[in-house]
Amino acid sequence: MTVSQTVFIGGGNMARAIVGGLLAADQTASSLLIVEPQAPTREALVKDLGVTALERLSVPVPADACVVWAVKPQVLGTVMRELAPQLQGCLHVSIAAGVPVASMQQWLGTARIVRAMPNTPALVGKGITGLYAGAAVAAADRAAAQHIAEAVGLVEWVAREELLNAVTAVSGSGPAYVFYLLEAMRQAGTDLGLSPDQAYRLAVATVDGAAALAAASADGPEVLRQRVTSKGGTTFAAITRLDERQVRAHFIEAMRACHDRAVEMARELG
Numbered sequence: 001m002t003v004s005q006t007v008f009i010g011g012g013n014m015a016r017a018i019v020g021g022l023l024a025a026d027q028t029a030s031s032l033l034i035v036e037p038q039a040p041t042r043e044a045l046v047k048d049l050g051v052t053a054l055e056r057l058s059v060p061v062p063a064d065a066c067v068v069w070a071v072k073p074q075v076l077g078t079v080m081r082e083l084a085p086q087l088q089g090c091l092h093v094s095i096a097a098g099v100p101v102a103s104m105q106q107w108l109g110t111a112r113i114v115r116a117m118p119n120t121p122a123l124v125g126k127g128i129t130g131l132y133a134g135a136a137v138a139a140a141d142r143a144a145a146q147h148i149a150e151a152v153g154l155v156e157w158v159a160r161e162e163l164l165n166a167v168t169a170v171s172g173s174g175p176a177y178v179f180y181l182l183e184a185m186r187q188a189g190t191d192l193g194l195s196p197d198q199a200y201r202l203a204v205a206t207v208d209g210a211a212a213l214a215a216a217s218a219d220g221p222e223v224l225r226q227r228v229t230s231k232g233g234t235t236f237a238a239i240t241r242l243d244e245r246q247v248r249a250h251f252i253e254a255m256r257a258c259h260d261r262a263v264e265m266a267r268e269l270g
């Protein structure tokens with residue numbers, strides 16, 4: 001499923017990743033346009049990806065184009081209001097965290113909007129993106145938005161917009177939890193005598209391998225964990241300490257804090 005042209009408003013990290021993915025999939029450079037005010041960022045996009053990048057939207061956009069909004073949430077309202085008259089009839093996909101569809105509808109004057117919550121592994125093609133579209137968005141538009149998100153990884157549709165806050169808590173902010181775990185594993189390995197580099201390599205490969213095993217296995221994480229936790233053994237000692245310190249409960253609480261902050265931010269940005 002492709003559209004005649006995909007226009008990116010904002011050419012930062014996320015836009016670069018998605019454009020790279022679309023080019024690697026099936027889209028031609030001539031079907032992509034990026035609007036990016038920063039000259040160095042723009043020049044790097046042209047040089048690295050061979051796409052057209054403009055300082056401002058100075059060319060007509062076909063009515064069947066898809067517009068991907070990849071600017072910071074704080075400036076989205078201003079930019080949408082400014083460009084809306086030039087984007088009549090287009091499908092809109094916003095990756096701006098936290099900005100509700102209702103606000104974007106007002107700014108753009110259309111309900112053809114899909115909201116996306118990607119995550120940073122998108123930068124290496126291993127992202128997962130939560131997608132939401134209101135009832136007014138046609139199946140073809142959903143498919144076009146999904147195609148864009150799939151350029152950088154997997155997708156999960158959610159049925160209600162507020163569930164994007166839960167997606168934020170799980171996968172949007174999720175990479176940071178994993179990096180936090182990696183920091184702790186590197187620290188522990190170093191304390192136990194390994195070099196920091198070696199401890200870090202062991203930790204990264206372990207997280208990668210465990211995720212691959214979980215993804216490939218028909219069993220849930222409880223079963224995978226129990227399989228390597230024989231009573232009285234080494235892993236058992238570690239898990240027992242985690243349970244004693246209620247790490248699981250604290251972790252769940254931390255993710256709830258992330259969710260609640262996403263709800264608050266949606267109110268501030270809307």
Ligand SMILES: NC(=O)c1ccc[n+]([C@@H]2O[C@H](COP(=O)([O-])OP(=O)(O)OC[C@H]3O[C@@H](n4cnc5c(N)ncnc54)[C@H](OP(=O)(O)O)[C@@H]3O)[C@@H](O)[C@H]2O)c1
Nearest residue numbers: 010011012013014035036070071072073095096097118120
């Ligand atoms: N990174 C993540 O993990 C992640 C996850 C989920 C969602 N998101 C969302 O993805 C969006 C983009 O994130 P990012 O990390 O790619 O941000 P970024 O690197 O800051 O990219 C945004 C780019 O848009 C440019 N811009 C600002 N005003 C513009 C305008 N009027 N017209 C065109 N371009 C304009 C910015 O230029 P200036 O530097 O001049 O402002 C910047 O180069 C954000 O809304 C963020 O919430 C990011």
